[in-house]
Structure formats: C-alpha cells, structure tokens
Amino acid sequence: MTVISKKMCMLGDFGVGKTSLIRRFVERQFSDRYLSTVGVKISRKTVHLKDVQTEKEQELKLLIWDIEGHTKFKSISPAYLQGSSGVLVVADLTRQETIDHLGDRIQEYREINPHGQVAIALNKSDLLEEEEVLEMKNKLNLPEAILGVYNTSAKTGNNVDTIFQELAYKLWLTNC
Amino acid sequence: MSENSSPQNPKAEAEAKTESSPSSPQDPEQLEGLFNLMSDLQIALANSPNPSKQGNLTDKGKRKLPPPPPPPSLMKARGSRQEAAGKRQEEGGDREELEEFLQTSEDDDPTPLPPLPSALSELEVSAQEQLPLANPEDEGEIVEIQAETIAESPREQFPSAKKSSSLSAWLYGEEVEETEETVERLRLLLLDLLLEENLSANNSNQEAPSFNEATQRQIAKIDRKLHDPATLGKLIFPVFGELLRRKIAQSPQEVIEIFVPLIASIVEERGREDKAAMSKALAGVIPGALSKQIGDAPDEVIQAIAPAIGRSIKEQVRLDKDAMVDALYPVIGNTISKYMGEIIKSINKQVEDAFSLQGIYRKFRARIRGVSEAELILTQSVPFAVQAAFLIHKDSGLVIAEAQKADAQALEADMMAGMLTAIRSFASECVPQDGKTSELTEVDYESFQIVMEVAGYCYIATVTQGEPPAGFYTKLRNTLSAIILNYSYGELIDKYNGDPSMIPRAVYELLESLINNPIEEVKTKKKRRPFGVLAIALFLFIFVGIPWGFFTYRQQVAHGLERQVMAALLSNSELAFYRINAEAKRKTVILNGQVPSDRLRQQAENIAVSLAPSWQLRNEIVTVGLPTDPDRLRQEIQRQSLVFNQLPGVKITVRYDETKGNVIVEGGISQNENSEKIAETFEKIPGVNSVLLTLNERPVPSQERICFDRGGITIARQEINNKLLPLADYLKENPDLKLRIIGHVDNSGEAQLTEDLAPRRAVVVRQVLRNAGIASNRLETTKGDLQLPPGVTQNDPLWVNRCVRFEEVKMASTQAN
Ligand SMILES: Nc1nc2c(ncn2[C@@H]2O[C@H](COP(=O)(O)OP(=O)(O)OP(=O)(O)O)[C@@H](O)[C@H]2O)c(=O)[nH]1
Ligand SMILES: [Mg+2]
Numbered sequence: 001m002t003v004i005s006k007k008m009c010m011l012g013d014f015g016v017g018k019t020s021l022i023r024r025f026v027e028r029q030f031s032d033r034y035l036s037t038v039g040v041k042i043s044r045k046t047v048h049l050k051d052v053q054t055e056k057e058q059e060l061k062l063l064i065w066d067i068e069g070h071t072k073f074k075s076i077s078p079a080y081l082q083g084s085s086g087v088l089v090v091a092d093l094t095r096q097e098t099i100d101h102l103g104d105r106i107q108e109y110r111e112i113n114p115h116g117q118v119a120i121a122l123n124k125s126d127l128l129e130e131e132e133v134l135e136m137k138n139k140l141n142l143p144e145a146i147l148g149v150y151n152t153s154a155k156t157g158n159n160v161d162t163i164f165q166e167l168a169y170k171l172w173l174t175n176c
Numbered sequence: 177m178s179e180n181s182s183p184q185n186p187k188a189e190a191e192a193k194t195e196s197s198p199s200s201p202q203d204p205e206q207l208e209g210l211f212n213l214m215s216d217l218q219i220a221l222a223n224s225p226n227p228s229k230q231g232n233l234t235d236k237g238k239r240k241l242p243p244p245p246p247p248p249s250l251m252k253a254r255g256s257r258q259e260a261a262g263k264r265q266e267e268g269g270d271r272e273e274l275e276e277f278l279q280t281s282e283d284d285d286p287t288p289l290p291p292l293p294s295a296l297s298e299l300e301v302s303a304q305e306q307l308p309l310a311n312p313e314d315e316g317e318i319v320e321i322q323a324e325t326i327a328e329s330p331r332e333q334f335p336s337a338k339k340s341s342s343l344s345a346w347l348y349g350e351e352v353e354e355t356e357e358t359v360e361r362l363r364l365l366l367l368d369l370l371l372e373e374n375l376s377a378n379n380s381n382q383e384a385p386s387f388n389e390a391t392q393r394q395i396a397k398i399d400r401k402l403h404d405p406a407t408l409g410k411l412i413f414p415v416f417g418e419l420l421r422r423k424i425a426q427s428p429q430e431v432i433e434i435f436v437p438l439i440a441s442i443v444e445e446r447g448r449e450d451k452a453a454m455s456k457a458l459a460g461v462i463p464g465a466l467s468k469q470i471g472d473a474p475d476e477v478i479q480a481i482a483p484a485i486g487r488s489i490k491e492q493v494r495l496d497k498d499a500m501v502d503a504l505y506p507v508i509g510n511t512i513s514k515y516m517g518e519i520i521k522s523i524n525k526q527v528e529d530a531f532s533l534q535g536i537y538r539k540f541r542a543r544i545r546g547v548s549e550a551e552l553i554l555t556q557s558v559p560f561a562v563q564a565a566f567l568i569h570k571d572s573g574l575v576i577a578e579a580q581k582a583d584a585q586a587l588e589a590d591m592m593a594g595m596l597t598a599i600r601s602f603a604s605e606c607v608p609q610d611g612k613t614s615e616l617t618e619v620d621y622e623s624f625q626i627v628m629e630v631a632g633y634c635y636i637a638t639v640t641q642g643e644p645p646a647g648f649y650t651k652l653r654n655t656l657s658a659i660i661l662n663y664s665y666g667e668l669i670d671k672y673n674g675d676p677s678m679i680p681r682a683v684y685e686l687l688e689s690l691i692n693n694p695i696e697e698v699k700t701k702k703k704r705r706p707f708g709v710l711a712i713a714l715f716l717f718i719f720v721g722i723p724w725g726f727f728t729y730r731q732q733v734a735h736g737l738e739r740q741v742m743a744a745l746l747s748n749s750e751l752a753f754y755r756i757n758a759e760a761k762r763k764t765v766i767l768n769g770q771v772p773s774d775r776l777r778q779q780a781e782n783i784a785v786s787l788a789p790s791w792q793l794r795n796e797i798v799t800v801g802l803p804t805d806p807d808r809l810r811q812e813i814q815r816q817s818l819v820f821n822q823l824p825g826v827k828i829t830v831r832y833d834e835t836k837g838n839v840i841v842e843g844g845i846s847q848n849e850n851s852e853k854i855a856e857t858f859e860k861i862p863g864v865n866s867v868l869l870t871l872n873e874r875p876v877p878s879q880e881r882i883c884f885d886r887g888g889i890t891i892a893r894q895e896i897n898n899k900l901l902p903l904a905d906y907l908k909e910n911p912d913l914k915l916r917i918i919g920h921v922d923n924s925g926e927a928q929l930t931e932d933l934a935p936r937r938a939v940v941v942r943q944v945l946r947n948a949g950i951a952s953n954r955l956e957t958t959k960g961d962l963q964l965p966p967g968v969t970q971n972d973p974l975w976v977n978r979c980v981r982f983e984e985v986k987m988a989s990t991q992a993n
Binding site for chain 1: 595
C-alpha cells in the first residue's frame with residue numbers, strides 16, 4: 001500500500017499555540033516556553049486511516065507547515081499556503097482578538113486554496129472553564145463549509161489527535 | 177575711577193581681571209603702550225565731539241548694527257563733553273576725525289546694551305559709514321599717511337592691506353576688504369575703550385582743560401598711531417581674547433555670524449600652511465563627529481562616503497592585500513578556501529600532466545565530448561556525483577518521485593523537498609526582480625550542493641557533490657523536459673494529489689539516470705575534412721610533434737627523478753616531516769621548502785645530490801622557526817623522555833604545552849649534570865621554545881633510608897612504594913650492584929625495648945626487596961649499627977635514627993672479598 005502525502009498548514013495569530021499543537025501531535029510533548037516561529041517549519045506524521053463504510057484503509061503522510069504567526073505588523077507570505085490540501089486555523093481562547101481574526105485567516109487561506117479543508121482549533125481550553133469555552137464556541141460566527149470547530153489544548157492533549165485525524169481523514173476522502 | 181569699579185560695568189570687571197591676572201597673556205610692553213596712549217588721550221578728552229555733528233551721523237549710520245550702548249560712566253562723561261563743546265568750535269580737521277570716533281561711540285539709541293558687544297559688532301559694519309564722514313577734503317593729509325602705513329604693514333598680518341592702496345575705494349567704502357574693516361573696527365573699539373577710561377577719569381574735572389597746539393599735535397599723532405594697523409594690532413592684541421570671550425558670552429549668535437564666512441577659509445589656509453598641525457587638531461574630534469553624524473543622519477554619511485568606498489578598498493588591496501584578506505576571511509573564508517582548493521587541485525593536476533599521456537588523452541576526450549579542457553580539468557579534480565534526485569511539486573513541496581544512490585545514507589526526501597520549497601518561495605519573494613520572477617537554482621553547502629531545474633509546476637532538485645560540469649546541467653534540463661513533455665498530461669503533475677502510485681515508472685527511471693549517468697554526452701557534428709588538413713597535420717607532426725615528443729620524454733625523465741628524490745626525502749626520518757619539494761628541470765634539481773635547521777637543509781641537499789649526481793643542484797630550502805606539527809613534536813618528546821628514564825636515577829615525566837611551545841619536565845634525578853643534559857636535549861627539538869625543569873634532586877634509591885616507628889619493625893606502605901620499590905627497580909637496572917642493608921636504632925634506649933632491633937629491621941627490608949624480585953645473594957644484611965647513621969647528629973630528631981640504610985657494593989668487589 002502506497003503512502004499518500006498531503007500538505008497542510010497551520011494558520012493563526014502569533015502565540016496561539018500552532019507550534020505547540022504540532023508538537024503535541026507529532027512528538028507527544030508540550031512546553032510552557034514560547035519560541036516564536038520564524039518563517040516556516042515543516043513537520044511530518046503518518047496517520048493510519050480507515051473508512052468504516054468501505055473498510056478501506058490508507059496510510060496518509062501529513063506534511064504540516066507550521067507557518068509563523070500573524071502579527072499586527074506582518075502578515076504571512078501567501079506562498080507558504082500554496083498547494084496545501086487543508087488548514088488548521090488556530091485561535092487562543094484567552095485572547096479574544098485572535099478569535100476575532102479567525103474569519104480573516106480563513107478568507108486568506110481560501111483565496112489561495114479555494115477547495116482546501118478548513119478546521120478550527122480554539123486552543124488553550126485548559127485555561128478556561130468548560131462553560132466558558134462552550135459560550136465562546138456558540139458566539140462564533142463563521143462561514144459555512146467549515147470542517148469543524150474544536151476546543152483543543154496542546155497542554156493536556158485534549159482534542160489534538162482528534163482534530164488532526166479528522167482533517168487527515170477529510171483530506172483523504174476529498175483527495176485534493 | 178570709582179564708577180568704573182562698580183560691578184555692573186562688565187568692562188571694568190574685565191579690565192580688573194586682565195590687570196590682576198598674572199597668567200594673562202598680555203605683553204607688559206604692550207600694556208605700557210596702552211597706558212601711554214590712555215594718558216595721551218586724557219588730554220584729548222577735552223576735545224569731546226561736537227554735538228552738532230551727531231544728527232548728521234545718525235542719518236548716515238542707518239546700516240549700523242546696534243551701537244555701543246554707553247556705560248554709566250560714559251553717560252556721565254557725555255554731559256561734561258557737551259559742556260566743553262562750545263570751546264571746540266575752531267578745531268583742526270584731524271581733531272574732527274577723532275571727534276567722529278568719539279561720536280560713534282556714544283550716538284544712536286540709548287538702549288543700555290553692554291558696551292563691548294556693540295563695539296565688536298561694529299567690527300562687522302565697515303568703516304565706510306564713518307570714514308566718509310570725516311570730511312575727505314579736510315583730511316587729505318592724514319588719509320595719505322594712513323594709506324602709507326597700511327601699505328607698509330606686514331602682509332602676513334593684514335594680507336589684504338595692499339588693496340587699500342586703492343585710496344578712493346577705501347575712502348568711499350567701496351569694496352573695502354574685510355580685513356581693513358576689521359582693523360578699522362578694532363581701532364574704533366579701542367578708542368571707545370580708551371575714551372571711556374579717560375572720561376571717567378576726567379569726570380571729576382569740572383573745568384575742561386585749556387586747549388593748545390601741543391595737544392593738537394598729540395592728537396594727530398595718536399590718530400596716526402591708531403590708523404597704523406601694526407600699532408593698532410599691538411595695542412588691541414592683549415585684550416582681544418578677552419573682548420571676544422565676553423562677546424561670545426553675551427551674544428554668541430552674532431559672533432557666529434561674524435566668523436562663519438571666515439571659518440572655511442581659515443581651515444583651508446591653515447591646512448595649507450601646516451597640514452600636520454591641522455590634522456593633529458582635527459584628529460581628536462573627527463571620529464566623535466563622525467559617529468555622532470552616523471547616529472543623527474546615517475543616510476547623509478552613507479551618501480558622502482559611498483562613492484569613495486570602492487576606491488578605498490581597491491587602494492587598500494593594492495597597499496596590503498593580506499590585511500584585506502584577513503579582514504574579509506571570516507565572511508568569505510569558506511567560499512575562498514573552497515574555491516582555492518578546487519583551483520589548486522586542478523592547477524596541480526594540470527601542471528603535473530601537462531605533457532603527459534594523460535594530458536593528451538584528456539585533450540582528446542575534451543574534443544570528443546565537446547567540453548572545454550578547463551572544465552574537464554575541474555571535473556577531474558573534484559569527483560562529481562549525484563547523490564539524489566527529486567521531482568518536487570512546486571506549490572506544495574510534495575515529492576512526486578525520487579531516486580537516491582543505493583550505497584549512501586538515504587536523504588529525508590519529504591522534509592528536504594518541503595524545506596526547499598519553502599526556501600524557494602521565501603527567496604523569490606525576498607528578491608523581487610522588477611516584475612520578473614527569479615528562481616532559486618542552487619543551494620550551496622560546504623560539501624555538497626543542491627542544483628535545481630525549475631519548470632512550471634514542478635522542479636527537479638539534485639543533491640550533488642563536486643563541481644557540476646556543464647554536461648550535467650544539460651542532462652538535468654533534458655530530464656525535466658522529458659518528464660514534462662511525456663508525463664505531465666492529464667494534470668498528473670500539475671494537480672499532484674500526493675499519491676505516488678499514480679506516477680509512471682518511467683519518471684523514476686529518468687531520475688535514476690540522473691544519478692547513474694549524470695553528464696550528458698554532447699555529440700559533436702562531424703565535419704568533412706579537406707585533404708589539405710592532412711598535409712598540415714603531417715607537417716605539424718614532423719616539425720612540432722617530434723621535438724615536442726622529445727621534450728615530453730625529457731619531462732618524463734625529470735618527473736621520475738623528482739619522484740625519486742621526494743621519496744628519498746620522505747624516507748629520511750628527520751626530513752620526512754618537513755614538506756620539501758623537489759623539482760627537476762633543465763638538468764637542475766631544485767629543492768625548496770622549509771626546515772628548522774641548517775643541518776637538515778644540508779642533509780636534504782646531500783640526499784638529492786646522491787640521487788642525481790650528474791645534475792646540478794639548487795638548494796632553495798630555507799631554514800626557519802617553523803611551526804612544527806604538534807603530534808610529531810609530542811612523539812619526539814616522549815621518545816626523549818623514555819631515553820632519559822633509562823638513565824640511572826632519572827625518573828621524569830615530560831609534558832608539552834602546545835600554546836607556548838614549552839616542554840615541562842617534572843620528576844626526580846639523582847645527578848645534577850643530568851638536568852642540564854635534559855634541558856639541552858629538549859631545547860634542541862625543533863618547535864620547542866623553552867624547557868621548564870621542575871626536578872627534585874632525588875637521591876639514588878640506594879641513598880634513601882627506610883624509617884620505622886619507635887621499637888617497630890613494620891615498614892610503612894609509602895616507604896615501600898616510594899623507596900623500596902624504586903630501589904628494587906634500580907637494582908634491576910644495575911645488575912652488577914649488591915646492597916648492604918644496615919639497620920639502626922635511635923639512642924633513646926630503643927635497643928632495650930626489643931632485642932636485635934637493628935638487624936631485624938634490616939631483615940624486614942631485605943624481605944621486601946626479595947619479594948620485589950631481587951636475588952637474595954645481592955642483598956646482604958649486617959648485624960646492625962648502634963652508631964648514629966652517617967650524617968645524623970645528636971640534635972636531629974630521634975626518628976631519623978630509627979632507620980635502615982643501604983650501602984652499594986659492586987659485585988666484583990664482593991667476589992674479591
Ligand atoms: N496553557 C496552555 N498554553 C499553551 C497551549 N498551547 C500553547 N500554549 C503556550 O502558548 C505559547 C505559544 O505557543 P506556540 O505554540 O509557540 O504558539 P505559536 O502559535 O506557534 O506562535 P508563533 O510561532 O509565534 O506563531 C507557549 O508558551 C505555549 O506554551 C495550551 O493549549 N494551553
Ligand atoms: Mg510557532
């Protein structure tokens with residue numbers, strides 16, 4: 001069985017936890033230290049997928065492009081987004097403005113990849129009470145055709161595997 | 177002078193200062209002149225200006241800067257002068273001129289500005305306002321004198337003075353030179369000062385002194401004096417500094433305005449006169465000024481120096497290339513060394529086989545392949561190989577297909593492709609070339625490079641080693657073209673979905689061919705050669721080929737000899753370490769290289785001569801204090817220390833301090849002459865700067881004494897280790913030695929404690945030595961010695977008595993016994 005490769009990106013404001021989510025997913029680790037990403041860093045993880053209906057199985061190699069976070073002063077180079085099949089747009093639940101920017105980020109991605117899969121991670125859920133998280137989630141006003149919104153925590157690992165797995169699965173099914 | 181001494185009068189203050197200060201630079205003689213003049217003027221004071229002329233003057237003085245505001249003393253004096261006015265109706269022309277001066281110093285508005293600044297500011301206003309006032313018709317005579325004196329005055333002092341000979345121009349104030357103005361101004365100023373003094377001094381005189389002819393002459397004299405720039409200069413010189421200082425304190429802006437137009441020419445002039453002094457004066461401030469300016473307005477500085485930088489670098493390279501290279505090395509060192517390595521390699525090779533068969537073969541091959549000879553040389557000096565080839569999707573950076581060399585460690589294709597793609601997008605975004613997209617085609621590492629060939633939707637990245645020959649680029653291009661032309665249909669590559677199984681097998685094969693056969697063979701078109709060419713070829717063979725062949729043969733012989741000499745030099749243990757080159761040409765063997773001593777130089781020469789007795793020899797080897805190879809040096813040092821440790825009584829350890837080139841010798845020796853020998857030997861080793869000896873004058877082991885506790889016969893562990901075991905070694909090293917072992921007891925009655933203590937101690941020691949492998953027939957014990965051991969006195973501590981000592985006995989002598 002050949003391994004299919006897919007490129008996916010991480011998008012979001014600086015410091016929301018993109019690198020941390022990848023680290024949790026790929027290396028199963030978390031650190032409190034903040035080392036801001038410069039440019040882009042590429043990570044790789046192969047996930048095993050199984051279609052429950054057709055019983056089909058597939059190995060999918062995710063090439064995850066951890067792109068430097070948006071700041072007020074610098075938006076990212078669109079070239080990094082090219083050719084990616086999916087994106088994980090990340091916001092920090094403790095910083096409202098990063099949630100407000102989610103729409104912009106999605107828009108940005110869609111301009112380059114109109115058919116790309118988009119999932120949203122509301123990260124650092126461990127810092128909030130569950131009701132608060134839910135409330136935040138309900139307040140969200142996002143465009144249709146979003147794969148899903150997950151509250152994640154790179155620290156506890158909550159929903160991290162799920163969100164990557166879901167995205168990978170979708171990438172395989174749509175195969176674009 | 178009571179008014180003058182009032183503190184509100186700055187001038188009075190200043191004067192007091194200059195007079196009281198012993199360090200004031202005033203020349204006493206000049207001061208005297210000033211005083212003389214003052215006293216002269218005291219008389220002239222009676223001749224206060226005619227007030228009727230004041231209005232006249234103010235009309236004309238419209239160009240004047242703020243006039244000298246009269247100090248209090250002057251205000252008072254004014255009254256007295258006006259009183260005297262009536263009496264001065266019929267005064268002569270020369271007197272009138274003085275009156276003019278006096279007037280100028282007190283006319284105009286009464287704004288109570290301090291007097292000095294105004295006087296100075298007047299320097300700026302030309303004399304033209306005042307001199308024409310002094311009626312020229314009346315004063316022709318004086319003016320003439322004045323002109324003369326100015327003309328005579330030394331030029332250095334008043335460089336423009338000669339121009340004043342244009343009398344009319346000067347008189348009517350047309351194009352009056354600055355210097356003249358200045359002089360005139362100073363003159364006025366001085367008068368102002370003097371007048372003030374005199375007025376205040378005369379203030380008490382209610383009655384104006386009577387006027388007479390003598391006074392008139394006096395005035396004329398003074399006036400002339402004042403017109404003579406030299407005199408005036410003399411007079412004004414001592415106070416000038418003070419004047420300036422005060423003016424600057426009061427209104428710096430004005431002073432600046434005065435000096436600004438002059439500064440540039442002053443600096444220029446001074447620079448021309450004495451460049452060194454000027455440089456010295458400026459040297460201190462320029463670095464500071466520059467860094468300040470770089471901080472304040474970097475762009476300006478950059479613009480100012482940018483055009484010069486290229487030329488400075490060129491000049492610096494011309495002056496001292498090495499310094500420049502050193503400065504740049506940290507930045508471009510790798511590039512250079514890599515480049516130089518390649519060049520040197522290729523040049524070596526080129527030189528080596530310029531006329532060899534291989535050279536001809538290469539030329540031949542170059543012709544066949546259609547590649548330049550130089551390229552071929554390069555290719556041969558660094559073996560070119562393709563480690564891996566990847567076909568990468570341009571947008572996503574996903575690997576479409578890959579091929580890697582089987583024997584090497586596999587490269588992480590995914591990661592590399594991803595990072596390369598990221599770098600490519602980064603690079604093309606950072607280096608926008610006016611609308612054109614520029615592609616990254618090569619990434620160069622220390623030992624390998626990534627060569628890329630880019631098409632529309634994909635690119636090939638190859639990891640290569642060595643300098644890629646032109647043929648490789650052709651091959652790369654051809655491969656990519658083939659892939660695109662044959663397999664890029666149906667969006668297979670354009671919309672690559674990450675599934676490598678979709679990619680046809682042929683694409684892999686194309687990439688593999690890049691690795692296995694990386695250089696495209698270019699087929700040269702065959703040309704029809706006319707018969708004439710053959711004739712020419714024959715001619716060439718006869719007249720060029722044959723002599724050239726002979727020459728080549730001789731080259732071969734020379735090469736053989738070179739190799740022979742080099743091999744001989746290398747097999748010589750002493751010379752092998754130094755890189756000596758032998759070159760044989762035209763019946764001469766040339767040796768060059770560097771050795772640390774003349775002896776070695778000669779040795780190399782001898783070797784060469786013995787191998788090529790019929791050849792001439794040129795020995796170009798230089799003897800220098802070479803930085804020696806530390807490893808070799810260490811070996812040599814170790815070898816020497818082993819030799820020394822063989823000597824009886826020598827136990828040394830030798831370290832080498834590479835940073836200082838020091839040899840450090842530690843340990844013990846028994847004979848003093850050995851230490852000198854050690855130092856000498858190590859110093860002789862080339863590369864050793866100095867020898868540090870920290871040696872204990874250790875006795876020969878047989879001179880040691882073994883100590884015991886009171887009444888005891890057990891030997892302490894350290895006594896065995898430090899004394900008896902070395903002694904055993906010593907005996908083994910000197911097989912013709914026998915030992916007599918003598919026990920001692922102290923004289924505190926120890927002998928009564930235990931019976932036969934002294935002989936028993938000797939026996940114990942003997943046992944230890946026997947255990948250490950010394951034959952018992954070499955160890956003779958005695959009955960013991962109840963005397964003090966030799967060298968020990970009654971005053972020594974008791975424990976030195978409780979010992980066993982040894983005496984060496986030569987085998988031969990014992991046998992004789
Ligand atoms: N408590 C908590 N802290 C988190 C979580 N995820 C990330 N952090 C912390 O947030 C900081 C930023 O995390 P990064 O992963 O570096 O953020 P980033 O989005 O990669 O930042 P940029 O590289 O600048 O774009 C770090 O100090 C992390 O430890 C989380 O789920 N919970
Ligand atoms: Mg990051």
